[in-house]
Amino acid sequence: MERFTGKAVAITGGGSGIGKATAARFVAEGARVVINGRDVAKLEATAREIDPSGRNVVVSAGDIADPATGAALVEAAVSRFGQLDVLVNNAGVFNPKPFLELTEADYDWYLDTILKGKFFTAQAAAKAMKDRGGAIVQTGSMWAIQAIGATPSAAYSAANAGVHAMVRNLAIELAPFKIRINAVAPAVIETPVYSTFMSAQQVRDVLPTFNAFHPLGRNGQPGDVAEAILFLASDQAAWITGTVLPVDGGVTAGRQ
Template identity: 35%
Template sequence: MGNTRKERAVIVTGAARGIGKGIAEAFLEEGAKVLLVDHNRENLQETANAWKRAYGEDRLAEQVHDIRETAAATKVVDFAVQRFGGLDVLVNCAGIYPSRSALEITEQDWELVFDLNVKGLFFFAQAAAMQMKEQESGGRIVNISSTASEVARPGVSHYCSSKAAVKMLTQVLALEWAPYGIHVNAVGPGLVETETLLETLSTEEAKKEHLEKLSYCPLQRAALAREIADAVLFLVSAKAGYITGQNLLVDGGYSAGRVFQNSSV
């Protein structure tokens, strides 16, 4: 049965703030119907209420879930189908970025990162793919990875490992689900200007560290959330019809190699 919906039905996890919020709003601006998923009820409700006034209640819905609970994936997909008549796009954006040295990481630290960044992502992708396969109309899944999937960083070994897992998982799922017309790709952001980032710049030391991070980036600035969203929109568009299994890094050139300022080398 082909897709007869006029507007694409989209699920975005981690949609209450930051990159996920930017992605969700970009889809709304493109005319899609969007289901916002997040564990933070207050932030999610605030975002959803503002957007319902701006874009219309018929094009927006929200669900509060902890994606570590595997049953949440099926519940969210079922809700999207009931509300929007089907599912065309899933964006797995929910995740966590803690910092702790490898000698200090506990079993609980490790499990939290992998439960959120890998396990939750996988079961949402699985539930979405099952629905897309049943619809027989294909679909698009975009996982938000990170430059940490390619470039090692000290102090975040559990995070880097989880994002490397996301990259490989994206490739495997692309291979398995290609026969059903399901494209699976990833977008790997570098440093992004989000509410969370700006909130950390409250001291001179934090600002200094931020400027040092920017100095490693050839473009010398953080990305806007909308710039990450634009990469996602491209990967779910007809222009990306022959792209699957890729990890598109949107990082201002950071992963190409470290920039050494004021150097003649």
């Protein structure tokens, strides 16, 4: 099934993890994609892997905390593909640290990357979409819905709660332009983000201990979230806007 033939998609945090899996699925369903991230070499390698032809994936590197980066990403889609139909606001950062140890720099890192980045990238996308409609999907977080003692994340969770609130507000404001906006709220997904604060051996040791945390008995994979993102971006979700969809193996439903 090719739900996105002729569509142009922009994805932040597209070089690895959920963003990379999502980009690959969009291309498989006929879309042309611009991927953003901070590491241009990683982006280019991802683009070659997803689309060896070089025709359907382009890169737009930069730190999404700078509003100019989001504007450049949208401009790359419009200039290369003539339009922007879908924005996947996926870029994020994660490094659990106790509240009493969080610094202003930590706080700014979370709020700038997760909330400010998504806010201004969504604004740039909405300006490009307002005459033709479109869909925006944010990657929020289960941690914004429920606190987990094992992974203290006050600033991260606060930033993602802002992302969830933005979804509801923008759903109302952008509905007259036929722009839908929704979010996914993942629990533990096995992505490279854990390697940013744990050694390879720690990742191998620690991640499996979270399998049982999820009622369905396993951690999530990037593809689990990508499928939910594609659904929310597709015409199958044409009457869905302003929602936050948990993709969490049952965590927010309750405890065993």
